[in-house]
Amino acid sequence: MIKFLEPTDFSEATSLLDQYAEEAKVIAGGTSVVMMLQQKLIAPSVLISLGRVSNFDFIRHEKDGLHIGALTKLRDLELSEVVKKFCPALAHTFSVVANIRVRNQATIGGNLSAADYAADPPAMLTALDARAQVQGPNEKREIPLSEFFLGFYTTALEPNEILTEVIIPALPSSARAAYHKYTSISAEGRPCVAVGAFADFDPDGKCLDLRIAVGAAVETPQRLMEAEAMAHGHALTDELIAAIAEQYAQALDPLTDVRGSAWYRREMIRVFVKRALQEVRDDR
Amino acid sequence: MQIKDSFVINAPQEKVWEFLFDIPKLGQCVPGIESVEVVDDKTYRGKLVVKVGPIRSEFGGTVTLTEVDAPNRIAGTVEGDDKSSASSVKATFTGTLTTVAGGTEAAFQVDANLRGRLAQFGGPVIAATAKKLTAEFAKNLRAQLES
Numbered sequence: 001m002i003k004f005l006e007p008t009d010f011s012e013a014t015s016l017l018d019q020y021a022e023e024a025k026v027i028a029g030g031t032s033v034v035m036m037l038q039q040k041l042i043a044p045s046v047l048i049s050l051g052r053v054s055n056f057d058f059i060r061h062e063k064d065g066l067h068i069g070a071l072t073k074l075r076d077l078e079l080s081e082v083v084k085k086f087c088p089a090l091a092h093t094f095s096v097v098a099n100i101r102v103r104n105q106a107t108i109g110g111n112l113s114a115a116d117y118a119a120d121p122p123a124m125l126t127a128l129d130a131r132a133q134v135q136g137p138n139e140k141r142e143i144p145l146s147e148f149f150l151g152f153y154t155t156a157l158e159p160n161e162i163l164t165e166v167i168i169p170a171l172p173s174s175a176r177a178a179y180h181k182y183t184s185i186s187a188e189g190r191p192c193v194a195v196g197a198f199a200d201f202d203p204d205g206k207c208l209d210l211r212i213a214v215g216a217a218v219e220t221p222q223r224l225m226e227a228e229a230m231a232h233g234h235a236l237t238d239e240l241i242a243a244i245a246e247q248y249a250q251a252l253d254p255l256t257d258v259r260g261s262a263w264y265r266r267e268m269i270r271v272f273v274k275r276a277l278q279e280v281r282d283d284r
Numbered sequence: 285m286q287i288k289d290s291f292v293i294n295a296p297q298e299k300v301w302e303f304l305f306d307i308p309k310l311g312q313c314v315p316g317i318e319s320v321e322v323v324d325d326k327t328y329r330g331k332l333v334v335k336v337g338p339i340r341s342e343f344g345g346t347v348t349l350t351e352v353d354a355p356n357r358i359a360g361t362v363e364g365d366d367k368s369s370a371s372s373v374k375a376t377f378t379g380t381l382t383t384v385a386g387g388t389e390a391a392f393q394v395d396a397n398l399r400g401r402l403a404q405f406g407g408p409v410i411a412a413t414a415k416k417l418t419a420e421f422a423k424n425l426r427a428q429l430e431s
Contacts (some may be wrong), residue, residue, distance in 0.1 A: 036339070040368060040369050041399050043368055152412055153336055154336070154337045158334050255405045255412075257407060
């Protein structure tokens with residue numbers, strides 16, 4: 001028998017988590033936790049549901065950026081006019097996660113906390129320099145997403161912490177972003193390669209800032225600062241884009257699974273980094 | 285699935301070999317080991333807890349040595365299962381010790397066949413976990429042998 005607890009706010013939830021420690025598992029939308037329960041990969045004696053925690057399904061565009069409550073459903077993010085206006089590529093990223101039934105149920109906090117390597121939002125959010133706000137029994141803190149994913153299904157969350165909010169820093173009006181998902185099995189499948197790209201340009205079209213995060217093909221979303229720096233002060237020509245894509249293909253150490261071999265993924269990283277960069281260059 | 289790894293310990297080969305056959309001491313160096321028991325000089329029984337994120341598996345099993353060439357090489361088989369996830373593992377392994385410039389190089393190769401629900405996790409997760417466990421094991425071994 002699993003004890004099902006329904007706290008009504010995050011402080012109650014974190015004290016319960018602190019109390020039950022390793023026996024407990026936090027559940028939000030349940031798309032990941034229920035699957036693991038059914039397959040008996042996890043066997044918690046306590047489930048701490050966030051279903052009754054209110055006021056954390058918000059999407060707010062503030063001065064410092066976009067604030068998203070951890071319990072916001074992916075479907076709401078995909079359809080949100082606020083998200084579309086803030087960054088169309090981000091809304092697009094949520095729209096390609098699994099299928100509509102999953103998106104109606106899955107939350108952004110759950111998606112990130114599950115730290116499934118074969119997921120879409122982590123790569124785009126990493127490229128956008130997002131931060132996770134997390135709460136423990138005694139204090140709140142922020143973790144940059146670049147330091148949040150530690151490995152397969154493993155995050156920087158302490159055992160008694162819960163992710164409460166995702167913050168994406170404000171984007172300059174001259175910036176553009178793109179998300180490219182490559183699926184190798186079915187259209188609604190998990191990504192074989194995920195590429196999130198962000199670039200800012202001066203009025204002459206020279207690149208001021210570039211961030212590219214590759215996910216799904218590697219254990220955690222990866223950025224290569226050296227390759228990104230190749231673009232600084234230059235226009236994104238086809239040659240430069242090809243050179244950056246080549247760096248990503250060479251330097252990353254892709255994994256092999258049912259969605260593709262390491263060799264195949266390396267080839268696809270080259271293709272999809274290139275396409276994502278072409279999109280940020282051309283899509284005005 | 286094949287897992288291969290190696291590490292160097294700054295200690296003489298004989299000393300490393302001796303330590304590896306001191307089962308209670310060796311057990312303390314294996315990350316996640318809950319119990320280990322010597323059945324006879326070729327057979328050992330143990331329980332190992334492995335954690336990947338929220339997933340905790342508890343493997344009980346038997347290690348049988350099929351070849352012992354002191355102080356250079358061992359080979360054997362492992363059979364075990366994790367009842368809660370209905371998974372089982374069968375593996376053959378070889379391990380070698382070689383004297384190198386920095387001390388002794390320990391190298392091993394495991395050919396494992398994992399069945400059941402854990403197997404769907406696929407190679408990358410298991411390989412990465414094996415790598416982490418090896419690194420931790422090597423660290424523990426060094427702490428014991430390099431003092």
